[in-house]
Amino acid sequence: MGTVVRMSEPEPATEARRIAAEARDRARFEEEALALADQVYRVARRLVGAREEAEDLVQETYARAFRSWRSFTPGTNMRAWLLRILTNLNVDRGRRIQRTPPTQSLEETDYFLANKVASAAGEEALEEDLVVERLSQDSVVHALSEIQPQFREVVVLVDIGDFTYADAAQILDVPIGTVMSRLHRGRRALKQKLAEEALT
C-alpha cells in the first residue's frame, strides 16, 4: 500500500518558520519606517497649517503604512513610499484647496527678490550675513505657508525634504516636468511673498 502525501497542509515546523520570518520582516520594516519619522514630520509640518494637524497627518500615515507594510517593496525608497501615503492622505482630508491648474501671479523673474534687496539697501546687502539679517525665520515660514498648495508641496519636498525631482514626481504622481515647472514657479512665488513681507 502506498503512502498518502497531503500536499496542501505545510509541516507545522515549516509554518512556524514562515510566521517567525514574517514577524522579523515586519519588525524590520517598522524600525526602518520609524527611523524616518522626523523627516516625514518635517514635510508634513510645512504642508499643513498647524502643528497639531501635522502630528495627526503623520500618525495617520504611519497607521496606514503599518497596516499595509506588505505592499512596500524591500530595497525601494521607503521615505518616498511614506510620503506618497502622506500626500494622498493630505488630499483625502481635503487639505488641498483645489486640484485645478494653479493661477499664481508669476510675472516676476528669478532675480526679483535679490533686485528688491539690492535696490532697497545696496548691492552689498546681497551678502550672506545681511540677507539673514533682513529676512527673519518667521517671515520665511509665513511666506512658505502663503504659496498655493500645488507649488508649496513641491518646494517642501525638494527644497526642505531633499527629495529628487524623480522622487517628488513619484510621490505626487505627476510627470517629472510638472515637478520642475511647479518648483521653479513655487520658488519664484516664495520670493515674491518674501519681498512683500520682509521688504515693505
Added chain:
Amino acid sequence: MSLDPCDRCEELMQDFLDRTLTDQEWKEAETHLLGCEYCARRYRFEETLRRYVKLSAVERMPPGLMAKLEELRGLDATA
C-alpha cells in the same frame, strides 16, 4: 535673438544651483559668473536664500509623537 548674458545667466541660475544643467550650459553659466560681479552676487544670494529657507522651515518632531507612532506598531490590516 540671443539673450543678454546676464538675462541668460538668470535663466540658468536655478538649474545651476540644482546641478541639473548640461555640461555645456554649466560651463556657460560658470564662465559668466566668474566674470560678472552682478550675477556672482545674485548667485551667492540665491544659494544663501536656499539654505536659509531650509534652515527656517525645518521643525523637529515634537516630543511625544514618536511614542504615539511606536504604539501603532503591529496594527492589523483590518484594524
